[in-house]
Amino acid sequence: MVYKIYGAAQSTCVQRVLTTIKEKGLEFELVPVDLMKGEHKSxxxxxKHPFGVIPVLEDDGFLIYESRAICRYLEAKHKSKGTELIPTELKALGLFEQGASIETAYFDSNASGLVFEKLFKGMMGYGAADEARVKQLSEKLSLNLDAYERVLAKQEFIGGNQFTLADLYHLPYGNLLFAIGLGNLLLDRPHVKAWWEKISSRPSWKAVSGQH
Ligand SMILES: N[C@@H](CCC(=O)N[C@@H](CS)C(=O)NCC(=O)O)C(=O)O
Known part of the structure; x- marks a missing residue:
């Protein structure tokens, strides 16, 4: 079974799915969608994707979009293959759900905004970063990472004591924080730093981000 992923390899949301695919040891074919040419709005x-963004996964004619939903679908379908990315024991599952929610509520909302201001806006010809927004988002992210430090002082990963999708979801935007000169947010706090170094050194992520 070869999955089709509609998207672009450099896209953060596509990278989230590709990292999951690598962790599970699955086969895929990337069907290019050129954002610069506006192909995602055709x-x-x-x-395939009513909201006109990437990625979409095609599984033998079945279509699913939203990167985190795709990752969960693949994990559910291939539970016993490769790395187990969502635990089944009730309390471990609860902690995983908590970690997955932490990522969307406290990390992605700020990190993706920062990357948009400092990187994507320029790439897309939308002009200079709004520095007031950058300041607001980085202060918010910094405060939230203080909370990560408290969480990670007591458990090894953000969703409990095993590596899960909750950790994996952070990788693309965490990586781009370094590209915009804000990697210190992940390195200045000892428990966050140890966590970040552990998750970003996984072979799956190294392969997807081209750092093999
Ligand atoms: N929540 C969606 C976000 C998808 C998304 O925003 N994809 C970006 C690339 S990472 C995109 O297609 N941007 C093009 C646009 O917004 O026009 C997901 O996780 O799949």
Whole structure:
């Protein structure tokens, strides 16, 4: 079974899915969607993804979008293959769900905004970063990472004591924080630093981010 992933290899959301695919040891084919040419807004692509963003996964004619939902789908379908990315024991599952929610509520909302301001805006010709917004988002992220430090002082990973999708979800935007000169946010706190170094050195992520 070869999955089709519609997207671009450099896209953060696609990288989230590809890292999951590597962890599970699955086969995939990347079907290129060129954002610069606006292919994600074409009528045929909007049939696959009504919101006109990437990625979409195709599994033998079945289509699913939203990167985190795709990762969970693949984990559910291939539970016993490769790395187990969502625990089954009730309390471990509860902690995983908590960690997954932490990522969207306290990390992604700020980190993706920062990367948009400092990197994507320029790449897309939308002009200079709004420095007031950058300041606000980095202060918010910094405060939230103080909370990560408290969490990670008591458990090894953000979703409990095993590596899970909750950790993996952080990788693409965590990586780009370094590209925009804000990697110190992840390195200045000892428990966050140890966690970041552990998760970002996984072979799956190294392969997807091209740092093998
Ligand atoms: N929540 C969505 C976000 C998808 C998303 O925003 N994808 C970006 C690339 S990482 C995109 O297609 N951007 C193009 C656009 O917004 O026009 C997911 O996780 O899949």
């Amino acid at each position: 009528p045929s692509y909007l049939e």
